[in-house]
Amino acid sequence: MRTDLLGDPIDGLDEALAAVDAFDDALVTGLLRPQPAQTDGLAALAAALGGTPLAALVAEAADKAAAGAAGEDHFVALAAGRTALLGSVHDALTARVREATGRPAAEEPAQPVDGEEPVANVLSAARAWLCDLARAGWRGIDHELVGGAAPVVSAMLPEPRLRRQATLLDGFSAELAASCPGATLERVPVRRWADLWSRALLLTLPGAARTPAGSTATGRLLPLGVDVQEHATAVQAQVHAVFEPADGTPPRLVRAAVSAPKPDTVVGAGLWQLLRPRMSLLAAVSEGRAMELDAMPVTAEGDLVWDDARARAGEPAEPFATARVALAAAGDPVTAPLDRHPARLAVPVLLEGYAAEREDDGPLTFAVAGHRLAVDTDRVPAAGPLTPEAIAASGACLGLLRWDAGEFLLQPLAVETTVRKKTVAVHAGAWAGGTTDKAGVRAEKAATDAVAVLRERAGKLLRS
Amino acid sequence: MFRRSGVNNPFDVHGRSALPVWERSSAARVVPPARPRKLAKVPFVELADGRLQGVVSSGSDTGRVYVSSIAAGTYAFACSTNNNRPCGGARGSFCNHIRALVTEAFLQYGAQRVARYLKADTSDTEPDAHALVAAMAATRPAQGDTSAAAPVFSRLLRHLAYLEREPATGPLPEMQWFPPTRAAA
8 A cells, every 4th residue: 555645735736725724613603693703614615616616505595694694595505515515525535546546446326316205394394493593503502502402313313324414413502502602602513513414404405314325235245444433422333344246346344334223322333233143144254254235226326235134154265364465456335425524534444564553642643655644543342352552563454545734644443462472363343243252241241231221211111 | 340540541631641632632531421320210211400419219209309419619508399399408508419419429420520510629539429528518508499499300301212222224424523541520
């Protein structure tokens, strides 16, 4: 891998992000009565989109918003403009990552298929709430305003086709609620909340959450590692893997996700317990096995839509062996147009021959080929054997290349360390399918007890 | 499980963050995850609506729960059953349900976050639950009305309903914005 390329400047990146930041800053104090600095921010977004198909739409929306007279359509147009800009940032970063890894890209996904649309009422309620948020600004949030999301989320959760919207709004509104009142916040996560706001707003549009037409996958699946994502009331585990089609077509990278809503007190090993029964792949990951897939549905973005009936356990397959043998030639999936955002970047890479460095209390970095790559050890799930100490002492690292706040980061999925002259692999997702590790068993027991209490309470109170 | 990290705690607003520029980060950690705790005594606790509030299991009747709360700033307290009968212990001062609520809130959210939310003046950097309860009780807080009991109870039911939802395998791309963190409250 050409890690040296990751530190090089990218043409136009700073300009695009400056326009995004200018708009994001306008959301901090809200668009009810915009001040001159805010109207400048709106104008910067519109200017950055000049010459694109969105130009006229965003310019009009920016004008209306600058006058404090933006309606829902105008807010949607601004969110779309911001999303398009970050989409271009995503594309530039993806091109750079491709140069660094030297891997081929998979085919462009097809257009989304028309599908049955979920109920619109709750989506318009979500849109109205999000527009009120933009008017109030992050400094203007209070419990009453933020509480407006609760009925929307409650109405969305039972509808599987609205899971994406519900999960996003739930996590976003919980964060806002914990930050109320906005007026006394010490600092505001400016880009993050603008990201979540614009994403949530676009997902209220018909067809926005539609997935591109998919196909099926038959062949061998070789897991590389597990990435866990969680907020207070949701968890998702995503397995990254190399897929070798049985028909002899080139191998490609795929993902398989399983997610669940959860009470906020279910944490750590409890997350694995919620997800484990729904996806046999998690057990295969813990056992270090490949899986044989038979006509498993897969989206054009390379996401397997897992069905246990279409998978069976295969031969032992060690992720580092997979990475060394198969990763370099595996095609990277292509992200659907609306999903393009730097936060979506999560590219499996194998790093070897680096020097782990840590200055004072700063973040861990891997120095390789003259470039220092920051290591995001905080993303490694606590319910697993992989620790920041093991990462710092490692000689090889299998991870996800990400980008955040202006730089590339490495999220470790597994490392190789040397223990008594023998090479040992430690995997972040080792406990996904269960564990005999002492600390792991204790964590599992505590999590089982917690869920048992909640189920017992739910049994008594929900039905009384 | 959740180790406390003195360095690189992304929630430490005064310290150095692991992320380069927090304000310009899409993956900035804003709310630390709950710390694991035993739920039998206090199945539900939250910092919401300007109160520390939650639901405490009755020691004698397994079908009964108490809805308890303390208001931020004034420490006005309330405790009643889910059928809106007043708690016998909460006359004039904190009952044992409220004490248990504070203890479990400390475990779940960390002492500092609870004390800060309640606007309790703790010169101690790591206050303990007993000391905080004593300090709040010493201000002779007023007994609040129990009108909050119904909304708190419905929030508990909403919370429990999450367990009823089935896991799904359709990808949720938006979860990329919610990375885990090893730093607890």
